[in-house]
Amino acid sequence: MVAGVNVPVLIGPVPLLTVTSLTVNEGYQVARIAGSRLAQLVSPTTRTITVEAVLVGRSRLLVKKGLEALALTSRALAPATAPLMNLAGLPVVCGMTISLDMQITGLRFVQSNQKRDAIDVSITLEQVPRSSLTAVLGEALDLALASGIAAAPSVSSMVPVRRQLGGVL
Incomplete structure (x- = not known):
């Protein structure tokens, strides 16, 4: 990544x-182990992603309509709106994860007097696996992203702060 680039x-x-x-x-x-007080994690059950963003610029209403169209897309309408969605749900690609098979379950738009030329949006997505193949592919892409980020130099401006004992003893 290059510093100053908005991804x-x-x-x-x-x-x-x-x-x-x-x-x-x-x-x-x-899952509880029969006859025991022990429990075991047996499988992942849900993945949800919540995105908070601000829609700005002249295209803000077009982006709003695009999100609404994606939220309204059902499996019956999926092939007409996005041909690959009958095989997989919405992909979400960001710096933290690549998640396939996501579906928008909630949208909230807010416009205020303080930000008349902007729209705050809150998006909730839930993973709805369509097939085991797309689930495996999504996890492989997520692992590739993690590996790539680990190998890339960090552009964070955060600097670790030394711990100091400031006469607290």
Whole structure:
């Protein structure tokens, strides 16, 4: 990555250029072992992604309509709107994850007097696996992203702060 370059978060074909936060929640199924107090994590159950962004510029209403169209897309309408969606859900591509098979489950748009030329958007997506092949492909892409980020030099401006004992003893 090059410092100063704005890399968008992609939700399907819709780029979000001004993302303020992105949260990935993962849940896991717990099974009790019969006759024991022990439990074991047996499989992942849910993955949700929440994106908070600001839609700015002249295209803000077009991006809003694009997100609404993606949210309304059902499996029956998927081949007409995006031919590959009958095989996989919405891909979400960002610096933290590449997740296939996502579906928008919530959209919230807010416009205020303080930001008349901008729209705050909150998007909630849930993973809805369509096939085991796309689930494996999504995990492979996510692993490739993690490996690539680990190998790339960091552009973070955050500098670790030394711990100091400031006469607290």
